[in-house]
Amino acid sequence: MDWSQTVMVTKDNIHRELEQEFKNTLTQTDYRKLLAHFKTDEGRILQLTNAYFDQDDHLKNHGMALRIRVINQGRAEMTLKYAVGPLQKAETTVALSVNEAYSWIDSGRLTVAKPIGDALLEQQITTTTFPLVTAMTTKRYELPYQTGLLVLDQVTFSDNTIDFELEYEVTDLAIGQKEFSALLHQFNIPRIVSAPKIERALSHESKR
Structure with missing residues (x-):
């Protein structure tokens, strides 16, 4: 699939997306x-x-991540993502029931x-x-912001360590870059690119 021209395709509970x-x-x-400023209805x-x-580390060495996510205990999904360009990741997602998701998680082994x-x-x-290989929980707040989606994450890892992250999902990288830089400048936040969540989670596994 040519992801350079693909933004989103959904069919039969299968979702393919170019994440930027x-x-x-x-x-x-x-x-x-940020939460106090942006939290609205x-x-x-x-x-x-x-x-x-x-x-x-087979997937990791190929720049890929395989994840099961349970959302608000009401729905779940299996996702494969991998980089296809700077700040761009291809995602293939399949819907699961919550029971299916926890069955795979509890068994400790996933057949895709x-x-x-x-x-x-x-x-x-x-x-x-x-x-x-690892798991974490995230309290996420998201809302529309300018041309994209603003996401604030509070992540709790397996050793109970907590970290915080800002994400800005966009459809146009050039416009998004300007908006994101302006946002950081407005709140006097230094530009510190965060590592992927799986990398952070695995680092906490090694400390347990």
Whole structure:
């Protein structure tokens, strides 16, 4: 699939998307400042459980991440994502029931749905079963902002460490870059690009 021209395709509970976002590490003080400023009725709060799967760093070494996410205990999904360009990731997502999601998480081993397997094959990866490597919970607040979606995350890792992150999801990187830089400047927040959540989570696993 040519992701350079694809923004979003949804069919039969399968969702393919080109994710474009800016990410920034926040202090707790800056997180609270942004939350107090932006929290309105237009936004929504999500409780997320994220579980990541890999086999001997095979996906990690290919710049990929395989995740099951449970959202507000009401719906769930399996997602494969990988970089296709600067600040761009291809995502293939398959809807799951919450029971299915927790069944895979509790078993500690995931056999991917066929659309995910097909996406792996496109990247010359034939493995279809992966063990659980880490999990985390996220309290997320999101709302529309200018031309994109503003996301504030409070992430709790397996060792109970908490960190904070700002994301800005956009459809146009050039416009989004200007808006994101202006936002950081407005609130006097230093530009600190945050590592992917799976990398941060694995670093906390190693400290347990």
